[in-house]
Amino acid sequence: MSDASDLTNRALGGDRRALARLLTLIENQGAGADEALARLYPQTGGAHVVGVTGAPGCGKSTLVNQIALETRRQGQTVGIVAVDPSSPFSGGALLGDRIRMRDLAGDEGIFIRSMASRGSLGGLARATGDVVKVLDAAGFDVVLVETVGAGQSEVDIAGSAHTTLVVQAPGMGDDIQAIKAGIMEIADIFVVNKADQPGADATVMLLQTMQRLGRDEPRTDRRHHGTRTLAAKTPPAESGWVTPIIQTVSTSGEGIPELVAAVRSHWEYLNCSGLLRAREEARVAREFELLLRERLLRDLLGRVAPGYLEQTVARVAAREVDPYSAVREFIRAGCQEVPA
Amino acid sequence: MSDASDLTNRALGGDRRALARLLTLIENQGAGADEALARLYPQTGGAHVVGVTGAPGCGKSTLVNQIALETRRQGQTVGIVAVDPSSPFSGGALLGDRIRMRDLAGDEGIFIRSMASRGSLGGLARATGDVVKVLDAAGFDVVLVETVGAGQSEVDIAGSAHTTLVVQAPGMGDDIQAIKAGIMEIADIFVVNKADQPGADATVMLLQTMQRLGRDEPRTDRRHHGTRTLAAKTPPAESGWVTPIIQTVSTSGEGIPELVAAVRSHWEYLNCSGLLRAREEARVAREFELLLRERLLRDLLGRVAPGYLEQTVARVAAREVDPYSAVREFIRAGCQEVPA
Numbered sequence: 001m002s003d004a005s006d007l008t009n010r011a012l013g014g015d016r017r018a019l020a021r022l023l024t025l026i027e028n029q030g031a032g033a034d035e036a037l038a039r040l041y042p043q044t045g046g047a048h049v050v051g052v053t054g055a056p057g058c059g060k061s062t063l064v065n066q067i068a069l070e071t072r073r074q075g076q077t078v079g080i081v082a083v084d085p086s087s088p089f090s091g092g093a094l095l096g097d098r099i100r101m102r103d104l105a106g107d108e109g110i111f112i113r114s115m116a117s118r119g120s121l122g123g124l125a126r127a128t129g130d131v132v133k134v135l136d137a138a139g140f141d142v143v144l145v146e147t148v149g150a151g152q153s154e155v156d157i158a159g160s161a162h163t164t165l166v167v168q169a170p171g172m173g174d175d176i177q178a179i180k181a182g183i184m185e186i187a188d189i190f191v192v193n194k195a196d197q198p199g200a201d202a203t204v205m206l207l208q209t210m211q212r213l214g215r216d217e218p219r220t221d222r223r224h225h226g227t228r229t230l231a232a233k234t235p236p237a238e239s240g241w242v243t244p245i246i247q248t249v250s251t252s253g254e255g256i257p258e259l260v261a262a263v264r265s266h267w268e269y270l271n272c273s274g275l276l277r278a279r280e281e282a283r284v285a286r287e288f289e290l291l292l293r294e295r296l297l298r299d300l301l302g303r304v305a306p307g308y309l310e311q312t313v314a315r316v317a318a319r320e321v322d323p324y325s326a327v328r329e330f331i332r333a334g335c336q337e338v339p340a
Numbered sequence: 341m342s343d344a345s346d347l348t349n350r351a352l353g354g355d356r357r358a359l360a361r362l363l364t365l366i367e368n369q370g371a372g373a374d375e376a377l378a379r380l381y382p383q384t385g386g387a388h389v390v391g392v393t394g395a396p397g398c399g400k401s402t403l404v405n406q407i408a409l410e411t412r413r414q415g416q417t418v419g420i421v422a423v424d425p426s427s428p429f430s431g432g433a434l435l436g437d438r439i440r441m442r443d444l445a446g447d448e449g450i451f452i453r454s455m456a457s458r459g460s461l462g463g464l465a466r467a468t469g470d471v472v473k474v475l476d477a478a479g480f481d482v483v484l485v486e487t488v489g490a491g492q493s494e495v496d497i498a499g500s501a502h503t504t505l506v507v508q509a510p511g512m513g514d515d516i517q518a519i520k521a522g523i524m525e526i527a528d529i530f531v532v533n534k535a536d537q538p539g540a541d542a543t544v545m546l547l548q549t550m551q552r553l554g555r556d557e558p559r560t561d562r563r564h565h566g567t568r569t570l571a572a573k574t575p576p577a578e579s580g581w582v583t584p585i586i587q588t589v590s591t592s593g594e595g596i597p598e599l600v601a602a603v604r605s606h607w608e609y610l611n612c613s614g615l616l617r618a619r620e621e622a623r624v625a626r627e628f629e630l631l632l633r634e635r636l637l638r639d640l641l642g643r644v645a646p647g648y649l650e651q652t653v654a655r656v657a658a659r660e661v662d663p664y665s666a667v668r669e670f671i672r673a674g675c676q677e678v679p680a
Contacts, residue, residue: 034664037662037663037664038662038664038665039662041659041662041663041664042659042662044659045659055395277657280657281653281654281657284653284656284657284663285653287663288652288653288656288663288666288667289637291663291664291667292637292640292667292670292671293633293636293637295667295668295671296633296636296637296640296671297629297632297633297636299671300632300636312628313621313624313625313628314621316624316628317617317620317621317624319381319382319384319385322377322378322379322381322382323377323381323624323627323628323631324374324377324378324381324631325378326628327628327631327632327635328635330632331632331635331636331639
């Protein structure tokens, strides 16, 4: 039996150290990673995946810890995936983990994984999806995915959750900027954290106003974008759910039980309304597109002659050829080789 | 002569209305867009592309306006590309434009373009690159690219500029979060905006500390990431440039001449040190990878039978097949068809 498949068996059997090693293997796309993912895929689909996103400084990490603790109190197990644009000083993710461990240590029902940013566009989204699948297959009831908001890739990651929490804090940025952040429309639940600070009521009112405005506009559900082909498969408007606005103080735990109750209501709503299936298909469609892109590029680069890529790039940089023609030429060259 | 090629000629000849229409055509990847881009590509390479990034609320838009006005005062023409994670209420980009137009209206030497977020991962980065190329070819001396910071795609967009400004404001978020933002390492110039507000000195000191820390660490230049193959082509460490920290008050214009002078110094530094060429090649390499990904996917989807994609996605969603095997199968099916 290969290392990866042995690791997979042990991880699915509840061995935490094996789980951690399997996640590292998969994050790094090491030998046997694809096979391990293929093997555990049939075991997925049981977890409630909850995305938590918001701008830096809104208190997301503490909030996620509190949600985890409250969810545990109610008897469910929790996986946490903290997606972290990589720190220049590389210790960033580890530091976050250590602060977390202090609060959540010693509970076998909680597993925490921090992810640093992958190099390439889409790489982080793919890796996060893979890690979520592993935790899902390992049997965690709830998987919390924490992302730093505002960016497109973070919206993409958060948007692939079943339930998305958008966290705001009073007085952060000005109002137009908040509207611009583009994360409003993916919210299933709004959280106004630091609700004991001045300006919390104003933030709640702003969100209410935006909700009213939003209802008058045709809803474009960014959760379901992708290529034109895939985007056609958009589920019906989710008119049955009114996004609640919940105030919390994550440092004291105020509002956390209400928030966890809202998260659970949304899960019940998705299950009862049949929307879960639609969201799942949209999520799979998007993930499939990501995988296709990665695999196509990898295959092509594996087929062209060594140095050909560098030569082509140098010619484009020197303006000897435009990038659009160069791409066509490059693909043609790759296709003349025999596929592996 | 086709519409697109006529439009390109007029846009390059200085017709602003034609320029606006050409940009729309290219943003939407309309008929003739690729040909137009291929045609104007040899005219590119003259503009100094300056990225401006920072968290929502740090005053970026006003700062960009001020930089544009000061650059104009010094006799150069300016294109502005405002990259905006799309507003749920679609008027976002337009509103931003209108506020801008009030300040910058009536100056033929300034051209402003707001871009909303594209649907797919990487789509926004590609579209932004295309718009920058058009403005470059149209002869603007400086092209300012404004992005909302913190996300991976924003880092990618900002990182493709020749000179990147990272804007901070006093008291935004806590310190660890700021370090985590992952945009520090792409900064060629730090700007502490709203420098008249309390806490500005502390922000400057924090940046200085981080710079010192950063110097002790091996520099990983995220500007040059990509696939493993492309990343190998990393330019030498840019040890000759010490990232200045410049304080501004964008509402009053304080510090703006110093900032514009620093931007220009960096441009001179890049030109004299020969680093410009290295950055250009790294930028081209990354753009080439993006184009390859998009084109490969488009080609494949054009070759498979109608409905096959949807069937495959449904099978994956139903856990009948795992996504990794499904992707391999899908590519094999596409390759058996005759390429167009």
